[in-house]
Amino acid sequence: MTTTAKELTVTAPSVPVRRRAAEVLAAFGGAPAVPRALRNLPWPVITDADRAAVTAVLDDHLVSNADGETAVSRLENRWAELCGTPACVAVSNGTTALSLALAALGIGPGDEVVVPALSFVASALAPLHQLAVPVFADIDPVSFTLDPDSVAAAITPRTAAILPVHLHGQPADMDRLGALAARHGLAVVEDAAQAHAATWRGRPVGQLGDAGSFSLQVTKNLPTCGEGGLVTFTDAAVGARARTVRQFGEVIEPGRDRDYLSHRLGWNHKMSSVQAAFTLSQLDRFPAYEAARQRHVAAFLDRLRSLPGLIPPGVVPGSTHAWHILRFRLDPAAAGLPGVTPGALRRAVHRLLQAEGVPMSRYQIRPLPEQPVFTDRVGFGGGVPWSYAAPAPTPPTPVTSAVIDDSLTLQKRHLHPDAGPALERYADAFEKVWANLPTVASMARAR
Known part of the structure; x- marks a missing residue:
């Protein structure tokens, strides 16, 4: 089965791409960088x-x-x-x-x-x-x-x-x-x-x-x-x-x-x-959708790599990434924000990006070993299967905890084969927030 251009574009909103409309952050009365039509692209594309x-x-x-x-x-x-x-x-x-x-x-x-x-x-x-x-x-x-x-x-x-x-x-x-x-x-x-x-x-x-x-x-x-x-x-x-x-x-x-x-x-x-x-x-359209996703995500991430203190996801050499979820880490020191903790910076950036219309979210808010099902160890009753043999204490997982604390994710919106214009606007929003880092720092310290 061949995929027509119409099938690839029929459900994508058409909004002209533009740069930041104003330096005033949307959280404080400025115009949002992302129009509503580009905040929630449909997925899956159903033809x-x-x-x-x-x-x-x-x-x-x-x-x-x-x-x-x-x-x-x-x-x-x-x-x-x-x-x-x-x-x-x-x-x-x-x-x-x-x-x-x-x-x-x-x-x-x-x-x-x-x-x-x-x-x-x-x-x-x-x-x-x-x-x-x-x-x-x-x-x-x-x-x-x-x-x-x-x-x-x-x-x-x-x-x-x-x-x-x-x-x-x-x-x-x-x-x-x-x-x-x-x-x-x-x-x-x-x-x-x-x-x-x-x-x-x-x-x-x-x-x-x-x-x-x-x-x-x-x-x-x-x-x-x-x-x-x-x-x-x-x-x-x-x-x-x-x-x-x-x-x-x-x-x-x-x-x-x-x-x-x-x-x-x-x-x-x-x-x-x-x-x-x-x-x-x-599956007939999967290769075309995957190719479009690779192009759009690469262009989006390239625009963000110069923002200090923002660590976009990368690709391990020798592999290809499917880009199902995009996870961004935040580094206050690299952003030049002394006295700001990673978690505080993440909360401030989350609030500001959402106000600009970027649908950022968190993927998992607690490491798996800290979830009740694994800490309470009720299992099938009587502690089964842990009771079969005395398990060793769960070791700490500090990297997991740090990643959860200092990162935000973009989910689903970039999967659409015509997500390019939306990702351009999302990049505008990131740049707008980073142009106001003193305000971000004040919010983070206040929280």
Whole structure:
């Protein structure tokens, strides 16, 4: 299917780009730098092709276990080909994708799984769902992904797997993490929920470990019409096991009547054909959208790199970034603001940018090991799975804490293929705020 220029532009607001209208900050009565039409670009972009794909599948197989080819099997085959893996299993959401991957690899009661302290909570809940214990390691301050040195310190005789998260679309250091896993005989499950099409050393994520889990939730770079997930496997036999686990532990084979026999512990993690059909249609346009995103984000970040004390996200050499989320760190000393703490600067900048119309937000407000589900350790009752073996005390994760304290994120608005004009205005707003650093400093000190 080819993508027309009309499909790429039909839903994008058209507002002429201009530089700062006034130096007076919007929080103090000035004109906002970003017009309302550019503050909330729609995502996903839904076209007539998407609607036709969903309508067409209503007359086809609606479930994944139907005999013969389905939209689900077509999506699995296309994603496996794109990731260069022998197997892909479609599931109901990104969290079940992680749980299914761990289950297929035999991760279970009493095992430990090393996960980053900064991620969406599903990264650490998935081991719990398998009665395994999440053990938290710190992150790299630049890539925001697992720090291999911290992972090495977290490995114990009970460690069974490492779960690197390609956070915000930046692949983790899979060379060093893979070497650690090989040295200790550990499984590697990539959490690539935010990293569709990202690469490490020329290889796509999803083929860099034993399994790769992707989310198709509606906010993701490759979405479905609600919730969905994909899991890739580098061993076809493990992929076949996952397919069994996905549906009640049954063996479902084309041309063979269903016998309703469960051969192992399984769940109902199936994806519907409606979800798959929508994603297949989106996948037709995914390369064009991804190329546009790369251009627009690069131009946006280039404008901001000269602002003192603002640290835009970068790309680790040898990798490509999917730019699902843009995280900006703030450094008061580099901004020439003595006596201002990073958290105070972040709060002041957050307020001022939002007043200018830039939809900045925070992604996670507390490290995962400090969330109640992991500190209270109720689990399945009686402290299970922690009670299987006395776990070591959770080590501090100072880099994660610092990143959460001093950073803000831009989410979803830049995903639209015509986000260029909006990002130009967002850059205007950043420059306007930085032109008023004395005011920013006064606000930060007052707070």
